[in-house]
Amino acid sequence: MPKQISIVSFKNDSYKEEFVSNQLVEAQINPSLSPKMRNELINVLYTYNNEFASDNEPLGAISGNEVEFTLNIDRPYPPVLRRPAYPASPRAREALEKHIQELIQLGVLRKVGHNEEVEVTTPVIIAWHNDKSRMVGDFRALNTYTVPDRYPIPRIQETLTKLSKAKYITSMDALKGFHQNFLTPKAKKLLRIITHCGIYEYLRMPFGIKNAPSHYQRMMNTIFPKELSEGWLIIYMGPSQSCRSEHENFT
Known part of the structure; x- marks a missing residue:
């Protein structure tokens, strides 16, 4: 307990x-x-x-165990991994510029210098939902050549079975959880996005790459081994669940 x-x-x-x-x-x-x-x-x-987390604080980070990223091909990389920026409407460009600046301020992105060698670039799009925008990297080509990480992720049915026994449940979601994981120098060079305003390099793990869920699950299991073994904490892609049969244990 x-x-x-x-x-x-x-x-x-x-x-x-x-x-x-x-x-x-x-x-x-x-x-x-x-x-x-x-x-x-x-x-x-x-x-x-x-x-x-609050709007007045910087984004947190998990120290150690930086995200490694390995491709199953050798240099020179195929042209499909060196892609141009997608065309975008003026509205999408404005939203994209805003997202990039926010991620730079959070320490998630940095702009690649003019003299830096660039071998891999991934285009991005702006997705809209209820008049709100989100920047999404089209990592499909990169994911095709990514060596998969086979770390197990809990099955949804197993999670639901555990939750069914609980009377009280707390659900907590990490703020930009994937972005709280650092990348190795090698991974950073592979995770570069290209836009109408330049090339940017991810300094932290982005959403949409093949092994992001596996790495995040491994990190959470490493951080909370005792709580997971006691059976009252469940880590899943999305909110973490804390479940109790008694209110006193819940609080």
Whole structure:
């Protein structure tokens, strides 16, 4: 079972409501919880408030075990791995430039210098959903030549079976989880994207590459071996699940 923790109490009710309104604005707390249970949960979240990401903090990172990236072909690489930028509308270009600047500020991307040798480039597209944009690398060609990482990922049916025994469930999602993994120097050179405004190199693991799920699963299993062996934590591609049969163990 998880170790007991020292819970920090609120100074007063108004301070508590301010925390709930400002810090837990996106948290979805089950309305079926009793007032006592809800209060205990909020106190736990307040105690560990600094552990959660905010817009004012830099993106976290997992130290050690950088992501390696190996191709099953030798140099010179085929032309399919040296692809040009895709054409884009003015709206997509504007969105792309914004995403690139955000990723540079987060330390996820850097611009490749004019004198640097470039052997592999991957084009990107802008995907739209509900008027929100997302930059997506078209890594299909690179994935074709990538040596697969066979690290096991939990089957969804096994995860659902474990969750079915729980009465209380907490779901937590890592902020840009893949981007919290560093890359080896070799991997960085293979993970370069090409756009209308230049070539950029990933400094952290991007979404869309073949072995990203396997590496992320391995890292999570390495970080939480004790919790996983005790059976109350489940790591899955997407939110991590904490499940309990008793409320006291949950908080």
